[in-house]
Amino acid sequence: MHAWKYRLTAAAAVVAAAAGVFAAGPAAQAARGGDEGNGGWEPIGGRTVDLQVLALNDLHGALEPPTGSNGEVIHEHEDGTTETITAGGVEYLATGLREARQGQERSVTVAAGDLVGATPLLSGLFHDEPTVEALNALEMDVAGVGNHEFDEGWEELVRLQEGGCHPEDGCYAEGREFTGAGFPYLAANVVHEDTGEPVLAPYSVQRLNGIRVGFIGVTLEGTADIVTQEGIEGLEFLDEVETINRYTAELREQGVNAVIALVHEGGYPASEAYNADCDADGGGLSGPITRIAAETDAGVDALVTGHTHQPYVCTVPDPSGRDRLVTSAASNGRLFTELNMEYDRLRRDIVRTSVEGTNRVVDREQERAPDLTELIGYWNELAAPVANAPIGWITEDIAGRGAGSPEFPLGDLIADAQLAHAREIDQETDLALMNPGGVRADLTYAASGEEGDGVVTYGEGFTVQPFSNTVNLLDLSGEQLLAVLREQVSGANEASPKILQPSEGLAYTLDLTRSGADRIVADSVTVGGEPLDPAATYRVAVNSFLAGGGDGFATLAEGGDPVVGNDDMAVLADYLTANSTAEAPLAPPAADRITVVG
The missing domain is CATH 3.90.780.10 (5'-Nucleotidase, C-terminal domain)
Structure with a gap:
């Protein structure tokens, strides 16, 4: 559960980044524990501990179960045959995430962009406030931005982060003000042209019961070519690799060696099945993310990606030649990726060889989360006069x-x-x-x-x-x-x-x-x-x-x-x-x- 509420302005966020304080606030630090020194001694309770990372990408405000091909995934059986499974809907997604976290002492939920933008009417009619509220209920901890986070302009993205009524449409119900995202949005490579400073926080250090893990968020460098220009006037989108490497070094200087990149750029696996073995039979991954993965600092332990709406869990060698996991959970909340790994408390780093990833289906056979059902019902009631015509x-x-x-x-x-x-x-x-x-x-x-x-x-x-x-x-x-x-x-x-x-x-x-x-x-x-x-x-x-x-x-x-x-x-x-x-x-x-x- 969230023990903190992120409330830095964009300007304050940049200052805080320089000081290395993009982490949970004091309340969460107390709840999740302090840091372990390494000093050459063996930590009490064992040198390694388990870490779980649950990841989303390209939700696009799909609060209700998506229809047609947008609400289907392909499952591959051992004999090579396939079947189509209907999937998605945040009521089911909440259940899946909550069940996955059970028994985990150190779990963090992250996303790689396009959580909002290009959204159905239920979210889009209200400038995506319903989706942000749903993400808060899903216990999102940190999210990178994608190109669609800029659909209504960067200032609107800052409002989604900080809260407050829409500048034109106001609040949608008397006495109910939008409180903003209860998690930091990261935009490391989105900077103001005049100052070079990021428009939002470049990274977040999550404190998880005595360990620290850094997350760096970037969108594709080509974002300016695929969004409306007036919404990004005065912004520059920097190279993904150079940006990630810069902040990986900064985190390393702070003693944060465990780093995961949230990259809104993706690739294309050989198979369209969500559970296909990406690395089998020379299948592998193609597309823009392969260059990014191959050139990103070897200190980054995994890349959670998106943008192409494809499902994959693949390995791409880092610059040192070691395999590194690159993942994507399709789109519209049909899947989430579960990453499990060991964290070495002496080295303050993730054990690379321990990292395993699996895409989990958000199937509609499981129970719906009642709180998400209530949230969707609230917004549906407001939207009904327009939506049902x-x-x-x-x-x-x-x-x-x-x-x-x-x-x-x-x-x-x-x-x-x-x-x-x-x-x-x-x-x-x-x-x-x-x-x-x-x-x-x-x-x-x-x-x-x-x-x-x-x-x-x-x-x-x-x-x-x-x-x-x-x-x-x-x-x-x-x-x-x-x-x-x-x-x-x-x-x-x-x-x-x-x-x-x-x-x-x-x-x-x-x-x-x-x-x-x-x-x-x-x-x-x-x-x-x-x-x-x-x-x-x-x-x-x-x-x-x-x-x-x-x-x-x-x-x-x-x-x-x-x-x-x-x-x-x-x-x-x-x-x-x-x-x-x-x-x-x-x-x-x-x-x-x-x-x-x-």
Whole structure:
């Protein structure tokens, strides 16, 4: 249980970091015990003690059980067959964490970013205060920031840390003021450009019944490229490895040798099963985290990671050649990672060879935690008038990114909705493009509440599109449009392509047997059924995030004659209402606008 409440301002946090006091306050120090000296003697009670670390990442405010593919994990059996298990929901997550802590004298719960942001309506409608309150109830001890912690800007992140009513919307109930996070948010590599000081605490030293463990939190260096620019004005995102190494050395100077990094950057395992042996048969891990893990100071004992929403427990050699665990617990609270290890009290360090990790399923067969059920019920009652309003009807599930293909039905549906809205503003609009990362969930046919099967509520739509972007119109030459399509698979997106979801009116071939920009077959691109004309001008609709060059689409930021339209969620709701009824529900688009080869 928490014996302390973190209440440092961002400025005070930086000062405290220099003094090495990012730990529990005096009350917790008394509860958890003091430090052991090493002095060459054998500590009473044995040289090593057990330490448990429970880890989350990419919760994204999924308080209620997530639906569709966002609420499933794949289990691999010993014979190689697999089964799909429904998972997630903080009521079950609380139960799982509490059971895992039983019998543990030294347990700490941590997270690697994106706990808030891109959240369902239940949390997003209230600026993610419900999620922070749920994390407090989960007994979160320390969390690193991710890119989505900056969705509403860094000053709002500081408010979530410190508490207080929202500056515009105020408090949501009379006599009930938001108290903030009961744990420190860490942002070691997020600094003010003018001072170079971190916007929040860079690290936290947790005192656990006589031992000290340091946690350093960083987000991916590329955060500035994937968030709205106005929210991070004046901030700089530093290299992850250099930052972790700097603060590892600082902790070492304070006598804290046990260090775990919370890194909001991730990788891709060979198997999608949460319990697959990552290191078996040469499977291993790929993606950006592998470089970070390989170059991070050998004094860091494990890396808890996130961002890619993948489940893995893998080893990556550190700079000294010793294996080091790198973990991720998928997303949406479907899993949590349990790390067990020994702590050497003489060396004041974690015994590296003892570190073991397992991803635990947050299955829905276990009992719900009553306090979390009560918390969700409270916020649901406040949200009900907005969340339960029907906005459309569908014939079956409309798959988002879980469809497993570069183009997916829900992406096309959203692009069509934005094209329809854009044509209300300018009837000459030719096409719309939607970023795949902006589609946060599936639209599911089965009722999530009392609305009935096939009914899409505003709350379900908000879960799909929670960012409050606007639909923007801009002019692109044919040459620029081709450059945008090529940016999907080249430059910043070459290693991990971001295939824009096309509206009706755009078609082309994606040849996966080629490399780089050549994967877009230039002479296959058609607009309105006609071959792309490099010299022509096309009117294109995109959301405001893409219009600013987000997700590596720099050419979109060069578009001419910009016009700002309506909120993208309102656009989706209007489209569903206009194109579906209970008697004539909407069927999923065919997702056949991109021809994939290879």
